[in-house]
Amino acid sequence: MTAMVVxxxxxxxxxxxxxxxxxxxxxxxxxxxxxxAGIPRATVERAIENSLCFGVYDGADQVGFARVISDFATYAYIADIFILEPYRERGLGKELMASIMAHPDLQGLPRWSLGTRDAHGLYVQFGFKPVDNPSPIMMEIVNPEIYSRS
Incomplete structure (x- = not known):
């Protein structure tokens, strides 16, 4: 991947x-x-190293973030998406999602997903919808020794 201004x-x-x-x-x-919650910094660093990351900046200050986990051929998962509280309600989340969806390395993928309990209109605008029957994909392994989740 090459760095690019989106x-x-x-x-x-x-x-x-x-x-x-x-x-x-x-x-x-x-x-x-x-x-x-409680994720170690080293885990965040490793996740960043192995993902396509998008930063949102106000000058030199980072105010938002998202990362995409993908094989760049069949699937992409949008993770860890956020805009810092003082910068919300300015359309930055929508611009961030638009930038992700328009990234050239992510075009033509047949499957996208994201996990959130904040399923609001933002994601629907980009074609995301709740899974009709989530039980087959809701299996997970959570290792509490790595970090705690609330």
Whole structure:
């Protein structure tokens, strides 16, 4: 993957340039989130290294993040998507999702998914819908020795 600027509007930038990522901001948010509470920094770093990451920036400050886990041929999973609280309600989440869905390496994939209990209109705008019968895909292994989940 090559770093690329995905979207620039006004003072905000969305970029896949890994050198811009602020792991302190990303880890700080994820460690307090309902889906990754207590996640170790080393785990976040490893996840970033092995994903296509999108950062949202206000100048030099990172204000949002998402990562895509994919084989770039058949499937993509959007994970760890967030906009910091002071920057919400400005359309940045929508711009972040649009940037992800438009990324050239993710075009033509037959299957996308994301996991959230915040299933609101944002994701529906991009074609996501609740799974009709989630029970076959709801199996998981959670290792509490790695990090606790609430």
């Amino acid at each position: 979207m620039e509007t006004g003072r905000f930038l969305i970029s896949t340039d890994r050198s811009k990522l602020d792991v302190d901001v990303i880890h700080g948010f994820l460690a307090r989130s309902y889906w990754a």
